[in-house]
Amino acid sequence: MTPPSNANNQDELLGEIRALRERIAVLEAEKLDWQRLGDPCHSWLNTEGARHFLVDLPHGFEEIDLDGRIVWCNEARARLLGQEVQEIIGSYAWDRMANTEASGWVRQLIYEASVELPDPGVLYLDARHQDGSVVNLRVDWNYRRDAAGRVTGFLVLLLDMTREQGVKSALQKSLSQFEDFMTYCPGAAFMKDADGRYTMLNPNAAEVLGGEVDEILGKRDHDLLPPEAAELLRDNDRQVLESGQPFRGIEEIGEGRDAFKLLTVRFLVSGDDDRPHVAGMGLDITRSDREHQELCESRDRLREASDRLRLLSSAVAQSGEGVAIVYPDRRIEFVNEAFAGMHGFRVSELEGLDLHKVFAEGQPEQLLAVEEQLDSAGEFRGAIWHVAAGGGSFPCHESHSLVRDEDGRVIARIIVARDVSEAVAAEKRLQDAQAQLEQRVQQRTSELGEVVARLEKEIQERHRAESELRRIWDSTLELLVLMGRDGCIRRVNRSLERTLRVSEEDVMGQPFFNLVAEEDRGRTSRSWAKIRAASSGPRLMVRHLVDVPGQAKPEVRWLEWAVTSVEGTDLVYAAGRDLTELRMFEVRVARQQAELAHASRLTNMGEMASGIAHELNQPLCAIALRAEACKLSVLRNGPSEGVVSDLEYMREQAERAGEIIRRLRGFVARREPESKPVEPGQLVRDMLHFVETECEQEHIGLRVELEAGLPLVNCDEIQIQQVLLNLLRNAIEAILAEEEGCAGLSREILVQGVRKGPDIVLEVLDTGPGLSPKVGDHLFDPFFSTKSGGLGIGLSLSKSIVEAHGGSLLAYPREPRGMRFVLSLPVHAGPVRAKLSRYLGRSQRKEDRP
Known part of the structure; x- marks a missing residue:
């Protein structure tokens, strides 16, 4: 940027500033006595002299009632905005404001003044002239009171400050031009306060003083220069301060070859603190000093014109x-x-x-x-x-x-x-550009008005849509919650209020976890962490405690929640269903299923009664025979080592009988499901004891092939033993049901156990007649049976038990005949899944029951 070159522009700007100061002084001198105008003890305002005074007043004056209507104004007020007096009277004070913000200020002022009676004051507002231009107004207002001292309206004095604002803008522009001038001026320009501290200087002056601008500001010449040079400059400053007259002369700064010789002018100015400052400018004439001296000598010798x-x-x-x-x-x-x-x-x-x-x-x-x-x-x-x-x-x-x-x-x-043709042309182009800019501003203002109208219509439509959405939100049967990602509730619907017996005001801003029973808060917190990491999380089945009037203990409600993040926002939406009745039904079904499993075990024991009796009879008979032998031996020979051996054998047979009874009682006892790590081979071996006797009696081969080192499985031992027993009993019955013409075929049951990936697979294979594909499709259906008199619940119940353990039970035909049942259970890897009790009939704690 080049420094300003037109000196007349500076002179005109200074003239405008002087005129502005004179006008402000006149306005201050003509300022009305507001206390006199508003005092109800003086009726001066209603006198004919007062009216003549206000009519001839060169400034705008108007009276406003408490509703904001203008009841009287003078001609100067009408001229301010290019209106007629009759046109103004009856209109509202905010009608001619330039924008909605100014209109709002006026409305708010009139409202507050009519209610709270604040102190009178001054406002600066933009109004709209009749020709469309903006008029900057200074508004001085006071109260109008009646004889009783009550406020009946407002007295307003309006001053046109448009020209003053223009002069201020021109002054700011001039200051900017001055800063450019200081920057690009080839001389060293500076300003000092009365104490000699530098308050302003340009880069050339900083170079002369041997530093940077920021380093020199606030310092004196004695801080920067040798004492003699600094004292010389200080004397020149004192001369200007004391005489008020400019100083012109040549000053030397520095010593030796680095010294500067400046052609300097120093003069008195007023600083920002209204104290006298010394400003100056110097041109570096060090190099041209000799040429200048020679020129002066030549000028002296050549006097002739x-x-x-x-x-x-x-x-x-x-x-x-x-x-x-x-x-x-x-x-x-x-x-x-x-x-x-x-x-x-x-x-x-x-x-x-x-x-x-x-x-x-x-x-x-x-x-x-x-x-x-x-x-x-x-x-x-x-x-x-x-x-x-x-x-x-x-x-x-x-x-x-x-x-x-x-x-x-x-x-x-x-x-x-x-x-200066180019400068004049540039000024003309600037004026044309300003005119075009004003036209575009007006056009843009009109367009913005249309946009505002369109936005207001969209806002109205959005309000209607939000009202409809709120109606749908409150009328849906599902429980709805809107939360932030921090888990704090922002809105709930009526269904949740009715179900949990709370109000939206009670839970607003509280964490969602506060509504959840304390036992389920840990699971809810872990699921919430997954929701933060992704857009959605798993469904949550949690308990809520509801205070019911008249009940000492809160009621437990089971709710299932589906939680999803709202894309593009920090909101989380949760939809819940009240599954308390379903939970009660599942509990009843689980109990009935447990009773059914117990009945099935009793039925199996009844069907195996002869085999069990035979197995018990063996150790009992052995005990009886050895007891008789011991009696005879003692009677004949007295106590001996043979008697002790017989007694030890009798003890072992008694323990064998007791073990059989223990397994039988444990298998048929009514008990709660309990899952724990179990060795798969032990499960198989325990069940073989129940069917070995029957297989021997029916001449059925029983073979076991278990892979060495099988890992543990997590299961309820009795429930899985019941499944294995059902499969073994079905295999025996299938082989025994073989037709007489096939009696010569192999009669064998094979039990295999291997590990396949994450599962332990137990297979029961028989050599029975097998099943047709049509029958195989319904093999695990409840109450479907191929046996006469069968209930059809054994395989269905077995499949439910295995699936509750996270496993599977499948059936396949063998070639050339027979069936293969495949039981898969997951390898033990941690705590038992909570859903096991839901399917296996585990009774709930009393406080958890719905």
Whole structure:
């Protein structure tokens, strides 16, 4: 950016500032006595003199009632916005505001003033003129009271501050231009306070003082320079401060070869703190000092005017600006190439020509002002239009200086001119651009008005949609909760309020976990962590404690929740179902299923009664025979080692019988399901004891093939033994049901156990007749049986038990005959799944029952 070059702009701006200060002083002098106007003890406002005073008042004045209507105003108020008095009276005070914000301020002020009676004050508002322009208003207001002291309205004084705002903007622009000037000025510019501290300086001044701008600010010359040089500069500052007159002279800063010689001017200015400051500017003349001295000596030797003029002409002949020397009779003596070139003439065509022939016609007042300023001040600076060779004209910014001889007589005029056509054109383009900008602003304002109307319509539609959504939200049967990702509740629907007997106000802002029973909060917290990491989480089956009037203990409600994150927001949506009745039904079904399993075990024991009796009879008979033998031996020979051996054998047989009874009682006893790690081989071996006797009696082979080192499985031992017993009993019955013509075929049952991946697989294979595919499709259906008199619950119940353990039970036909039942159970890897009790009939704790 280049520094500003038009000096007249600065003069005009200073003039505007002085005019602004004078006007403010006048306004302060004419300020109305508000206490007098508003005092009910004085009826001065209702007098004819007061009305004449207000009518002739050069400032806008209006009276406003408590509803905001204007009941009276003067002509100055009407002129402020280009209206008529009749048009204003009866309208609202906020009707002519430039924007909705200003209208809102006025409405709020009138409302608050009519209710709370705040202190009178001053507002600065933008109003809309009749021609569409914006008027900056200063609004001074006070109360209007009746004789009883009650407020009946408002008295308002309005001052047009538009011009003042423009001057302030121009001042800000001037300050910006001044900062650019300081930055790009080739000289060293600075300002000090009365104590000698630097308050402002440009980079050139910082270079002279040997530092950076930020380092020098706030320091004195004594902090930066040698004592003698610093004291010299301080003396010059004191001279300016004491005399108030500028100081001009040459100052030396520094010592030796690094010293600077400056051509300096120092003058008095007023600082930001209204204290006197010293400002100055210096040009570095260190290098040109010798040339300047030689020039002064030459100027002393060449006193004659003609030689001086020729030397000056020679110096400016090659200047980039136009230079002309004119004699007192207005005859042009000399022009340089630049002056002739800007006019489109040759140098010879202009020399000898009357100066006024170079100036364009139609500006006699400007030419007269040039002559008057030359006569009075000896110089002129300003803009004059010149004639171009093609017949046109162009503006020049030029300076005229008079040259006098030793006797003070004018011997020539020196003119330095610069073509400012481009600057004028640029200013014209700027004005056109400003006009276009204002037009676009108006157009954009209109468009924004349409957009605002459209947005207001959309907001209304959105409010209707939100109302409809709220109605649907409250009318749905599902329990709905809207939460933040921190788990705090933001909204619930009526179904949740009815089910959990709470209100939205009670739970608003509380964590969702507070509604969950303490036993289930751990699971809920872990699921919530998964929801934060993903867009959704697993379904939650949790308990809620509900306080019921008249009941000592809270009621337990089982709710299933599906939780999903709302995309693009920090909200989480949860939908729940009340499954308390379903839970009660499942509990009843589980209990009935447990009773059914117990009945099935009793049935199996009844069917195996003969085999069990035979197995018990063996150790009992052995005990009886050995007891008899011991009796005879003692009677004949007395106690002996053989008797002790017989007694030991009797003890072993008694323990064998007791073990059989223990397994039988454990298998048929009514008990709660209990899952624990179990060795698969032990499960198989325990069940073989129940069927070995029957297989021997029926001549059925029983073979076991178990893989070595099978890992543990997590299961209820009795329940899985019941499944194995059902499969073994079905295999025996299938082989025994073989037709007589096939009696010569192999009769064998094979039990295999292997590990396959994460599961332990137990297979029961028989050589019976097998089943047709049609029958096999319904093999695990409840109450489906191929046996006469069968209930059809054994395999169905077995499949339910295995699936509750997380396993599977499948059936396949063997080739060439027989069936293969495959039981799969997962390898033990941790705690038992909680759903086991749901299917195996585990009774709930009393406080958990719905």
